[in-house]
Amino acid sequence: MHSTATMASLPSLFDLTGQRALVTGAASGLGLAIAEALLEAGAEVVLSDSDAPALDAEVQRLRKTYTKVQQRVIDVSDGAEVDRHLDVIAAEGPIDCVFANAGMSAGRGFLAEQGRLENVDPAAWEKVLQVNLTGVLTTLRAASRHMKPRGQGRIIVTSSIAGLRSEAHSGYAYVASKAAVNNVVRQAAIELAPFNILVNAIAPGPFATGINGGRLRLPESAERMRTYIPLGRIAQPHEIQGLALLLASPASSYMTGAIIPIDGGASAR
Numbered sequence: 001m002h003s004t005a006t007m008a009s010l011p012s013l014f015d016l017t018g019q020r021a022l023v024t025g026a027a028s029g030l031g032l033a034i035a036e037a038l039l040e041a042g043a044e045v046v047l048s049d050s051d052a053p054a055l056d057a058e059v060q061r062l063r064k065t066y067t068k069v070q071q072r073v074i075d076v077s078d079g080a081e082v083d084r085h086l087d088v089i090a091a092e093g094p095i096d097c098v099f100a101n102a103g104m105s106a107g108r109g110f111l112a113e114q115g116r117l118e119n120v121d122p123a124a125w126e127k128v129l130q131v132n133l134t135g136v137l138t139t140l141r142a143a144s145r146h147m148k149p150r151g152q153g154r155i156i157v158t159s160s161i162a163g164l165r166s167e168a169h170s171g172y173a174y175v176a177s178k179a180a181v182n183n184v185v186r187q188a189a190i191e192l193a194p195f196n197i198l199v200n201a202i203a204p205g206p207f208a209t210g211i212n213g214g215r216l217r218l219p220e221s222a223e224r225m226r227t228y229i230p231l232g233r234i235a236q237p238h239e240i241q242g243l244a245l246l247l248a249s250p251a252s253s254y255m256t257g258a259i260i261p262i263d264g265g266a267s268a269r
């Protein structure tokens with residue numbers, strides 16, 4: 001008979017007490033919701049973002065409820081800066097979990113004139129890839145460097161369903177960066193498996209956050225998504241929390257290299 005004797009109690013499967021986590025892009029939207037979930041589960045959390053005032057405002061708010069909150073201004077498009085900050089965070093204590101979440105939009109997809117192939121701006125293309133792809137790679141690299149000697153760690157990347165298939169509403173640089181990130185996640189998961197470092201990606205569909213100037217918070221976006229999303233609505237940021245907690249916690253001890261959609265059914269079409 002298969003035994004469940006070694007299974008932890010259900011609440012402890014999702015308990016992060018004593019763990020330390022870093023979340024990039026945590027001043028807003030999904031990163032902020034993820035950081036709050038980790039704090040609620042008992043982790044010490046370093047929130048980081050390139051937007052210093054927004055980060056400070058959110059961290060001050062969180063400090064009213066949680067004691068184990070830190071902040072660090074990090075621009076993930078600067079690899080040397082990522083390395084330097086990760087070294088400092090690791091010197092202060094072990095890093096158990098890193099969410100490489102920071103990302104940016106590439107504007108409209110080809111349904112709009114400015115999103116068509118002939119209008120792809122090379123400088124804007126480079127900038128999006130620098131943040132969404134190179135930023136993830138450098139975060140992964142720095143995180144794994146500190147996790148390897150400990151023989152444990154979790155790295156969770158915020159990708160997108162726009163990296164799983166074509167996505168008419170998203171710009172070329174965005175879909176390219178997220179598709180590339182998915183394979184970086186798979187590749188790193190295989191390389192890091194012998195070190196017991198689990199690497200997974202969350203692939204959200206539309207969430208009402210600040211991305212792309214907060215366009216997904218507008219009523220006309222909600223209307224458009226009603227037919228596009230099987231569940232018929234745009235998600236709220238807190239709806240990312242269950243999956244984020246699963247991937248950061250003991251509950252997902254046998255999961256690595258997975259790209260998990262959380263999209264109201266959109267990618268199932």
Ligand SMILES: NC(=O)c1ccc[n+]([C@@H]2O[C@H](COP(=O)([O-])OP(=O)(O)OC[C@H]3O[C@@H](n4cnc5c(N)ncnc54)[C@H](O)[C@@H]3O)[C@@H](O)[C@H]2O)c1
Binds near residue numbers: 027028054135203206
């Ligand atoms: N909201 C959605 O519908 C959606 C869907 C799929 C994927 N995503 C992904 O989710 C992640 C979070 O986006 P969001 O929707 O919460 O948007 P958001 O704009 O609300 O939050 C993104 C945060 O990242 C920060 N950031 C941007 N560039 C940065 C950089 N170079 N270094 C550090 N921080 C930086 C921003 O300041 C902001 O606080 C992104 O990777 C995005 O691509 C979002």
